[in-house]
Amino acid sequence: MILPRPINNYQGVANMIMGFADPFDTLLDLQRSLEATLANDWLRDLTTSRGPFPPINVFQQGDDILAIIELPGVSKSDLQIEAKENSIRIFGKKAVDYPEEASLHRRERVSGEFDRTLSFPVQIEADGIKAEFRDGILAVFLPRAESDKPRNIKIT
Amino acid sequence: MASKKELQVAQKRELEKKEETTIPARIFVPNADIYETKDGLNVVLEMPGVDKNSVDVRVEDNVLKVDGKLDFSKYRGLQPLYTEYNVGHFSRSFRLSGKIDQNKIGAELKDGVLALVLPLAEKAKPRAIQVN
Numbered sequence: 001m002i003l004p005r006p007i008n009n010y011q012g013v014a015n016m017i018m019g020f021a022d023p024f025d026t027l028l029d030l031q032r033s034l035e036a037t038l039a040n041d042w043l044r045d046l047t048t049s050r051g052p053f054p055p056i057n058v059f060q061q062g063d064d065i066l067a068i069i070e071l072p073g074v075s076k077s078d079l080q081i082e083a084k085e086n087s088i089r090i091f092g093k094k095a096v097d098y099p100e101e102a103s104l105h106r107r108e109r110v111s112g113e114f115d116r117t118l119s120f121p122v123q124i125e126a127d128g129i130k131a132e133f134r135d136g137i138l139a140v141f142l143p144r145a146e147s148d149k150p151r152n153i154k155i156t
Numbered sequence: 157m158a159s160k161k162e163l164q165v166a167q168k169r170e171l172e173k174k175e176e177t178t179i180p181a182r183i184f185v186p187n188a189d190i191y192e193t194k195d196g197l198n199v200v201l202e203m204p205g206v207d208k209n210s211v212d213v214r215v216e217d218n219v220l221k222v223d224g225k226l227d228f229s230k231y232r233g234l235q236p237l238y239t240e241y242n243v244g245h246f247s248r249s250f251r252l253s254g255k256i257d258q259n260k261i262g263a264e265l266k267d268g269v270l271a272l273v274l275p276l277a278e279k280a281k282p283r284a285i286q287v288n
Contacts, residue, residue, distance in 0.1 A: 024180050026231040027243060031182070034239045053165045055241035059234035066234060070241060072204040072268035098191050102198070108187040109202055110165055136204035136268020139230075 030057065053114050054090075063149055065142040067118060072136030073109070079133065081140065083126050088140065091115035123148035168242050182244035186224065194282070196256065196275035203246045204268035211265055213272065215258045221249040222270065255280035 059066045069090060071079065079092040096111035098104070123145035130141040168184040177183070189200045203211070206224035213222050224246035231243070252258065257277040264271045 024228065026234045026236070027181065027228060030231075030236045030239050030243060033236045034242055055165050056238075057236065057241060057243070058238040059231075060237050061234050065237070070204040070268075072202040075267065096189070098189075098198075099193060102191040102193050105190040105192060105197075107189050109189045109200065110187075135207045136202070 026059075052116060053094075053110055053112075054116065056090075056116065056118065058118070061141075063144040065120060065122075065124070065144070067140045067142065069138040069140070070136065071133075071138050073111075074136070076133055079138070081131055083124070083129050086122070086124060087117055087119040088124075088129070088142070089115070089117045090138070090140075165241075168244075170244075171247050181226075181228065182242065183247045184242065184244050185248050186222075186246040188248060196273065199250065199272040199274065201246075201248060201270045201272070202268065203270060205243075206246065206265070206268060206270075208265050211263075211270060213261075213263050213270075215252070215261065218252050218254075218258075219249050220252050220261070220272075220274075221247070222272070223247045224270070 054069050054071050057068045059068065067088075071092075071094065073096065074092060074094045078095065079090070082089040082091075091114060093113040094111050096109050120142070125143045125145045128141075128143040132139045132141075171183040171185050173183065186201045186203045188202075191198050191200075201222060201224075203224035205226045210225040210227065211223070212225075213220070215221075226243065226245055228243075252274070255276055256274045260275045262273040262275075264273075
């Protein structure tokens with residue numbers, strides 16, 4: 001999966017000028033972006049149940065990238081992250097076990113093995129990648145490599 | 157050996173609210189597994205991002221209501237680049253029958269998964285009858 005290039009942070013500047021930031025701005029942006037993806041013609045032929053597991057949201061924080069993945073019920077020992085060049089791979093298994101004599105009334109939770117790879121169009125500083133897993137949410141912080149940050153060229 | 161089927165994840169279902177809320181965040185229905193053992197019912201709800209302090213489980217008028225609130229402060233200042241799932245609070249209600257002992261409901265939250273134990277009331281437990 002290839003991600004679009006990060007966009008310039010014009011909106012961040014506008015927020016600073018207003019003097020306060022609505023904490024729900026990011027969420028509204030997220031919802032707008034998600035609805036735009038769904039309304040896109042490209043996804044017209046898919047059924048309502050779509051998307052590989054686990055669902056990933058990727059955000060831009062300044063120059064760096066933050067990926068947030070929902071993995072409820074997965075223990076840290078069942079989860080692995082690998083970083084290679086410009087991509088990261090998240091894989092493991094989600095186990096949902098019930099006692100032998102239990103009789104199931106309803107089953108909505110998803111379980112099984114998962115393996116997803118994210119590629120980025122920018123250079124990532126592999127040594128600075130940090131991952132935090134709490135309450136079923138995995139947050140992976142990917143700092144941009146110094147060499148990839150735009151440099152000002154002096155005009156003589 | 158069966159081939160490995162790729163796991164599909166469905167979109168989060170939004171809660172159909174009967175009243176308007178005062179907060180702008182959306183509320184979604186968490187996925188639930190319900191299973192029954194001889195001791196009672198077990199309900200397992202998936203609410204990623206919810207910790208012990210943000211979950212609220214209450215029983216009122218035979219209705220068990222579970223609310224999980226997310227902390228949106230960590231999303232402050234982020235720009236979405238690629239989104240696959242929606243983020244919001246969670247809420248789900250279940251109507252309980254008289255067979256459940258509402259005073260002995262137990263709850264445990266781990267890794268965003270809330271496991272509720274609804275024990276059967278003593279009078280509703282299956283009883284073996286001795287045949288003389």
